[in-house]
Amino acid sequence: MSALEQTPPPFFRRGPAPLAVLIFYAALSVALFVLDMRFHALGLLRQGISIVTDPLQRMAQSPLRLASDGMDYFRTINALREDNRAHQAARLRAAPDLARLAQLEAENAHLRRLLALRERDRVSGQAASILYAARDPFSRRVYLDKGMQHGLRQGQPVIDDAGIIGQVTQVFPFSAEVTLLTDKDQAVPVQILRTGQRSVTFGLGNGQMELRHMPVNADVEVGDELVTSGLDGIYPSGFPVATVTQVERDSAYAFARILVVPRAAVESHGMVMALDYRPDMEPRPPEAKENAGQNAPVPRRRTRAGRAANP
Amino acid sequence: MNASPQTVRILRPARPWFILISLLLALFLNLLPTRQWVFMPDWVMLALCFWSMREWRIFGMGYAFSLGLVMDVANGAALGQHALAYVLLHYAAASLSRRILQFPLKQQSLHVLPLFFGVTAVQILIRLVAGSDFPGWREFISPLVAALLWMPVAFLLIAPQYRPDERDDNRPI
Numbered sequence: 001m002s003a004l005e006q007t008p009p010p011f012f013r014r015g016p017a018p019l020a021v022l023i024f025y026a027a028l029s030v031a032l033f034v035l036d037m038r039f040h041a042l043g044l045l046r047q048g049i050s051i052v053t054d055p056l057q058r059m060a061q062s063p064l065r066l067a068s069d070g071m072d073y074f075r076t077i078n079a080l081r082e083d084n085r086a087h088q089a090a091r092l093r094a095a096p097d098l099a100r101l102a103q104l105e106a107e108n109a110h111l112r113r114l115l116a117l118r119e120r121d122r123v124s125g126q127a128a129s130i131l132y133a134a135r136d137p138f139s140r141r142v143y144l145d146k147g148m149q150h151g152l153r154q155g156q157p158v159i160d161d162a163g164i165i166g167q168v169t170q171v172f173p174f175s176a177e178v179t180l181l182t183d184k185d186q187a188v189p190v191q192i193l194r195t196g197q198r199s200v201t202f203g204l205g206n207g208q209m210e211l212r213h214m215p216v217n218a219d220v221e222v223g224d225e226l227v228t229s230g231l232d233g234i235y236p237s238g239f240p241v242a243t244v245t246q247v248e249r250d251s252a253y254a255f256a257r258i259l260v261v262p263r264a265a266v267e268s269h270g271m272v273m274a275l276d277y278r279p280d281m282e283p284r285p286p287e288a289k290e291n292a293g294q295n296a297p298v299p300r301r302r303t304r305a306g307r308a309a310n311p
Numbered sequence: 312m313n314a315s316p317q318t319v320r321i322l323r324p325a326r327p328w329f330i331l332i333s334l335l336l337a338l339f340l341n342l343l344p345t346r347q348w349v350f351m352p353d354w355v356m357l358a359l360c361f362w363s364m365r366e367w368r369i370f371g372m373g374y375a376f377s378l379g380l381v382m383d384v385a386n387g388a389a390l391g392q393h394a395l396a397y398v399l400l401h402y403a404a405a406s407l408s409r410r411i412l413q414f415p416l417k418q419q420s421l422h423v424l425p426l427f428f429g430v431t432a433v434q435i436l437i438r439l440v441a442g443s444d445f446p447g448w449r450e451f452i453s454p455l456v457a458a459l460l461w462m463p464v465a466f467l468l469i470a471p472q473y474r475p476d477e478r479d480d481n482r483p484i
Contacts, residue, residue: 009478015371018402018405018406019402021371021372021402022372022398022401022402025372025375025376025394026395026398027375028376028391028394029379029391029392029394029395029398030395030437031391032380032390032391032394033389033390033391033392033395033437033441035390036389036390036391037389037441038441042390046384046390048383049380049381049384052381053342053384053385055336056339056342056384056385059339060339060342060343061342062459064344064345098406129479134385134386134387134388135341135385135387136386136387136388137446137450138388138438138443138444138446139387139388139443141387143387184443184444205443205444206444287427295459
């Protein structure tokens, strides 16, 4: 710069050199990337930009929505009757269980009181529908049509009619981002229904999940049901999570390789429910307090809760 | 502005509002629920490449950066992932524009193909560095399709600059 004795006249001005601009913006991008991926510190910026993109997103979804609404309108009355009959049959099948539920709950509460155990929390929720799936090929996320304005908060578990589908990881003013169970390294503390053994499932990022850290001789069979254990204090206990589909025991490794698939229709669109479940717990487990600075207020990946849940 | 040997006509300058509208339209096309189709091109990348080649004086790198951020938020990607790729694309396209624009549209699409591959590769590389899994070679189908679409898209975007100087009521376009 100092080599130039005189500046060019203003009508030839082209701004700073393109390479300098490139380096500035590339460095800014990388800085944002690191801040976002490593420290999850850019929620506010994301929320700000989402105010611009959200209406566009909704507009872009509307053709699909219109098409599906139109299809609904032109469904024949026969199909509706069929649907109605199926629902009635399903309700009838569930009726005995429902009738016994009240009695069982009373009995359970009574037994728990006798055993001096804490009573189970009742769970309520808020229905929402999935707007669209994220286009990002590296992650498994969907967006709900409700957000901060409707009272959704970060960390809420999200279920559909068959089981857990994921957790709210980011709340925007009018929408919310749900990280699915199948997202890479998304952890859920579970319990094997048949044996009562506790473990943690981790998403693999390809539509499957895996039970990690189970010894080779662990009592796990293909077809075992996994339900949430509730040890983490985020997911309420007893919700179906997944079914074991494959167990590989190789004595060369310390752990068995156990693949599970989610019970809920995790990667399809539909209605879901965000649960308001917040038991009275300490904000952090005691051993996590000393390195509290590293953790976000709501642990996103929740490997720490996972490790604590592992027997 | 850029008269290539094939075109003897001098183009009219691009209108800023047309650039803006074409970019918004590209963004809208990107947000359509077409995630399942691997062959869907990144429309923003196409439009951005075109304008950074033709009009890098008006369409600066800051626009590429902000569009990248918007795409990041809209896609649920990591912030800065698209921004970095688009900024690099803008630089490459603007600095190669003198050479690429000498060719007819058909050969231009061969020249932009490596740029589009680069955009995908940069995004995959930065995510791999951050610890994600490799999403598969299927991701490279979409830049290929984008390069094939270069000819029609570039033709559409350049068309308004071919307008004749004085309006002729008997002329169809």
